[in-house]
Amino acid sequence: MGNGMANVITSSGExxxxxxxxxxxLIPSMGKFATEALAAVFRGKGLNALxxxxxxxxxxKxxxxxxxxxxCLPLILTTGTLLNYLQNEKKDGNILVYFMPTGSGPCRFGQYQIFMEDLVRRLEIPNVALFSLTSENSYAGWGNNFQLKVWWGIIVSDAMEDIRSMILANATDVGAAISILDQEWDLIIGQFEKGDFAPLEKQLDSTAQLIKRIHMKHPIEEMPTIALVGxxxxxxxxLSRQYLTERLAEKGFATICSPIAEWILYTDFLVDKGLVDCKMTKMEKLAFIVKKKFMAxxxxxxxxxLSKTGMVHIEPLDxxxxxxxxxxxxxxxxxxxxxLTVGSSLTEIVSHACGVIxxxxxxxxxNRLSEAILNEAMNREGKLATNPKNGRLRAALANIDDLPFLAIESDGSPFxxxxxxKLETFCLRAERLHNIMLEVGN
Ligand code: SF4
Structure with missing residues (x-):
């Protein structure tokens, strides 16, 4: 596709x-924050994105x-999203371009796009096209400038997700705090649409100051935190996670959801290490290196x-x-x-989280592969192997064999x-580990 944008050919040949x-x-939802941020960045590029x-x-249904x-459930939901939009929302005369990232690898993800194309053909839906960027070349396609803006959106939306979880679990007045967050989010979205970094920074700073002033029940650093990976x-x-963040918040746990940025950095890592079939010219390689520097x-x-809120870790993802x-x-x-699921679970447990789901x-x-591994690895030896010389970690794990870990498979229905x-038992074990972590100052 190059730096320019492709054209769309309508069913009548225009x-x-x-x-x-x-x-x-149309961008299918993968969580409110990430999807809205991506749509805003697209709009900033002059596209009519929703x-x-x-x-x-x-x-x-x-x-x-x-x-x-x-x-896979994501394919069922993205199919439902497309058809739901076509049935209820699409304006006559509009051409719908459905955003559907793709990739290969050892699973069915690469088949999503093929399935969707077949569906549109089978149902004879006019004026619908698919638009895909692939993980195989680290989502290159519209050039570094666009990729960087998408990256801002991803980093900010990842942080917003964690801020929301902390508010749900810890704010004295959750309703009022969430409406502050929503208002601030609308202002941030406005900046993504404009596409300049300096005003975005200014907005984020003012948002952070406001969120910092939200009254919390407990000091943030003392809140028990669950890492949600997978x-x-x-x-x-x-819907897919059956509102787990909200359920954990009711039990007094804040959730840190593994960031989308982790996957983006991982696709760069794969390209770097030559683990995917991506051939670049010298110039493309140079642009790739420059892009990574700017992203960092x-x-x-x-x-x-955003770490000024106290709810976002300042360390860059490693x-x-x-x-x-x-x-x-x-x-x-x-x-x-x-x-990533295995590595993140072992990285987060005890260091940042008192339990991993x-x-x-x-x-x-x-997911089944990582579940099988984690059922064996989520114990004292598994964690100590990640940081053998850490005395505080040893102290925290002195009397613990197995670490709080729960694997869940979802088909979109209530659990x-x-x-x-199992979730009840998991929460009790996580609370126990949290108390130990507080005692040793981890
Ligand atoms: S990662 Fe899992 S859900 Fe996603 S395409 Fe692969 S098998 Fe399906």
């Missing part, structure tokens, strides 16, 4: 530029009615501003360390989410009784 207002780009609201029962239901779509989508700088800057922590159990040559769609292969019971 060629329209992507920036034509009749070309509506973030679909988070999936609900109706979307799930339409998705199930148009798939065999053996597909498949990238399900861990971010409210912006990540540092945004996190340093994907190499995450992968290294997983290497004793899984080869880095097996590219995909499993290595790994969630994924029913039947998801990378079965057995998972609810």
């Amino acid at each position: 060629t329209l530029p992507m920036t034509d207002p009749r070309v509506q780009i 973030a679909h609201p988070p999936s609900d029962e109706a979307v799930l 339409i998705g199930r009615a148009n798939t065999s239901c053996k597909e 498949e990238i779509f399900v861990r971010r989508d409210g 700088r912006r990540e540092k800057r945004i996190k340093s501003i 994907v190499k360390a995450i992968v290294n922590n997983a290497i004793p159990y899984i080869s880095p040559n097996l590219a995909g989410e499993a290595i 790994a969630i994924g769609p029913f039947g998801c292969m990378p 079965p009784q057995v998972i609810n019971a």
